[in-house]
Amino acid sequence: MGDGMNAPHVVIINVLFAPNSYGGATIVAEEVAHSLGKLGWQVTAISLISREDLAPYSIIKSSVNGVENFLINVPGTRRFTETYNNPVVSERIAGLLDQLTPDLVHIHCVQDVGAGVIEAAKARNLPVILSVHDFWWICQRQFMITADQRYCGQSPVCLSSCRGCVDNMSDTRSRRNFLFRQASMADCITYPSQFALDLCETSGLAPGSGRVWKNGVRPPKADFFTMQEQRRMSDPRIAFGYLGGPAYIKGWPDIRRAFSDIEREDFKVHLVDGSLDKGWWGTFEASSLPGEWAIHPRFSQAEMDQFYAKIDVLLFMSQWKETFGLAIREAIIRGIEVIQTDSGGTVEHPGVVREKMLPIGSGHKPLRREIEAVLEKGRSEKVPIGVSSFDDQAKQFVEISSRVLRRYQSAA
C-alpha cells in the first residue's frame, strides 16, 4: 500500500510489459520498474495482449519478478481510431485504477492502449507522468518513417506535410488533436533526449511541460570483462555486432554493401535476430560476403553480456533520427567501440565525437572506410564510458515524481 511520499504506489502503463517484452521502451519501462521496486516503491503494470482464446477486453493478471501486470486482451483487429483512443481499454484501465488506487500513474508507450488513459487517470485526480519514447504523439506512422522507408525529416512536424504519408488527413487531424489534448493534461512529460523534446514541443505537443529524462542501461555484470578478455584471447579477429534487423531504415543495405567491398577475411560479424519469430535472418545468406558471419539469438536484458562479450565494435547505422539509442549506451559502458550515424537523440551520450558521426544517407562508402580503419588499426583497449544505469534513471524518476506528488499534496 502506498504510504505518501515514503513508498508510493505507481501504476505503469505501457503497450507491452513482461512477460511480453519487446522493444526498447518496454525494456526501459520494465527496468525502471524493478529499480523503483528496489527503492521501496510499489509498482503495478498494465499492458496489452491479443489472444483469440480469451474474451475481447478481458483481463488476466500475470507477475514477473515481483511486478504484477494486468494484461488487457485486445481483439486482433481494431479500427484506426482505436489505435489512439480506445474507450473500452480506457474503461478497463479506469476500473483497475479505481481498485488499485495508486499514488501516481506513469504512462509510457500507449499506442493501441490509447491516450484516453490520461483523461481516465486525471478524472480520478491521479498525478500523471507521460514518458515519450518515440514519435507516436506527433507522427501517425510512429517513427517519422515514410511508406518507402525513408526518414521524413520534418522539424518541426507540420501536419500539412503529412498528406502524402497518411490515408485520410481528416482522420490524421482528429488523431493529432486528441493526442495533443490528452498530453496537455499530463502533469509532466519526459523525453529521452533533448532532440526528442525539442522536436515534439516545436511540433506542438504540450509545449513547456517537457523535461529530459535520459534512459539508463543495464551495466555489465562483474564477470563481463573477464568474459570479454577470454574471448579476445581466444580469437584475435575483430568482431562487429549489429542489432538492427534487415531494414533500410536501420542501415542494413549500407552495412552489407560496405562489408561486401572489404578485401580481407580476418573479422567476424554477429547479427542479432531481435524478431519474435526468428524472421530477421532466417534466410540470410553470407557466402558471398567476406569474413565470418553468425546469427546471435534475441536476448533478454539479463543475457546481454553474452552478446556484448562477443563483439569489439557496434554498428549503429540508423538512417533516421531516433529518440535515444539504447544499444549505443549498452556498448560504450562495456568498453565497446561504436560506429554510428548522426541520428538524433543517439548522439547525446558522453564521449561522443561529433566529427566521427556518419551523416544519414551518406551511403556505404564512409562506413566502409570506418570498418577498414578499425581493421587496420587492430583491436585497441577502449575505456568503458560511464552512462546512467536504470537505477540512476529510477532515482531521477523519483525526483521528478516527488515534485509532481508535492503539488498534489499541497493542493489537497
Next chain:
Amino acid sequence: MQAHGVATALRQALTYLSKRLRREAPTTVPPVKSGVKRAGYLGPIWATLAQQNAFHMMQAPMVNCKRRKIAIIGDLNLVQCRKYRVEQLIELWATMGVDVTFSHYQDVPRAVHILQDATHLMCYRLQMCADVSMYLYEARRLKMPILYDIDDPLFSVSAYETYTNLTVLNPVMKSDLVAAAPGYLDVMNACDAISVSTPGLALHASEYSHRDVFVRRNFADSVTLNSGEVALRGRVDNEDVFRMSFASGSQGHEADFDIIRNQIIAFLSKDKNRRLMILGHFDRKHLPSDISDQIEYHKFTNYDRYLQTLAQSDCAVVPLADDLFNRCKSAVRAIDAASVGVPVVCGNIGDFTNIVVQGQTGIIATKESDWETALDCFDRDRSTAHAMGLRARCALEKNWSAQNTPHIVDPNLVKWVTA
C-alpha cells in the same frame, strides 16, 4: 525488409492492402494464437504464463490494493437467492468501503474477468464441476482468500434425507439432490471459510467442515424497503374481507402448508369473507374444493409484483415443518412481509424466532392451536394486525436493513475481508 524475398514482400503487401480496405490499423500488439491445446477457458493462457514464468503472484492482492473487492461467482438461477445472498451484498459491503461484483458461474469469461482485480472470491451455492474447479485454481494462482457462501444445506445428505418437503415431490428429485450433496461439500471444503444465512445452518455446516463458519443474515436491502414502501402505499383497504397470504418460492412447500392445513380450512370455513392468498408454486389438490372460492392464486412474476400482492393481505402465514433442513432456514418471508407492513404468523422453526418479536411484530405459533387463535385475533381486530405490521416495518428499517452490525454480519467475517 530486403532479406525476406519476393514472396514475403508480396504477402505483406496483400495483408497491408486488405487491412487498408477494411480500415484496420496496423498493431503493435503481436496476436497470439493458441499454439498448444489445453482444456478449459484458462488452459491456454495458463500454459503461456507458466512457460513465461509469469504464472504465480508474489503476494495476495490485498497487499497491492487499498480497496477490498469481493468477486462473487455463484449459481444465480434462483431469483430469491440471487437477491438475498448476492445482490444485497453490494449494499452491505459498501457500508464498509468494500466493492462487490458478481457473475453467474456459467458465464465463464465474465467470471474469470471479475477475479482478476478482486481481493477475495466468494463462491455462492456452487457444486464442483470443471468450471468451478478452474475458478478455484485461478483464485489460488492469484493468491486470493476464498469464502464459500450458502443459504440451504445443499451439502447435507442428512438434511435431504429427512427433508419433509421432498416427500411431496418426485422421488427421483430427492435422489438427485442427495447425490449432488458431496459436490457442494467439495467446493465448501476447497474454500478457506464459510458464510451461511442462519445460526442453524452454521451449526449444521460445522458438522461437515472444519472451516470457520460465519453467519451473514439476509436483510431488507434498499430495494426491498423501497419496493415495500410503494406496495404499502398501494394497499387497498377492504374491511369486508380478511386475507391471509402464504408464499411459496419453490416446489415442495405444500408439505410446510400441511402442518397448518386443518387450522386454515377450519378458519376459512367459519366465514365466507375470509380468503387465503397463495403466492407462487402450489399444488391445488392439497386444498378441498368446497373452499375453492375462498382461495386466490397468484403466480410469482417478479419481486415488485410479489410485494404488491403480499401487501394486500392482512397477515402472512409462514409454517415450516420441523426438520433439519428447515431448522437452517432464514426468515426472508418475515422480512418480505414486514417490508409491506404485514404481520406474520410463523412457527418457531429456523431463524424466525430471532427476527419476529412475539406479539410486537408478529405471532410465533408454538403449538398447533396457536395458528387459528392468532388468525381469529387478527380478523377480529384488524387495527391490531395493522399496527403490528407497521411495527414490523419500523423494526425492519431500524434493525434489519443494510448495516454492519453483529446480528447481520459476523464481525469475524468483516475482519476476514477488511483486515
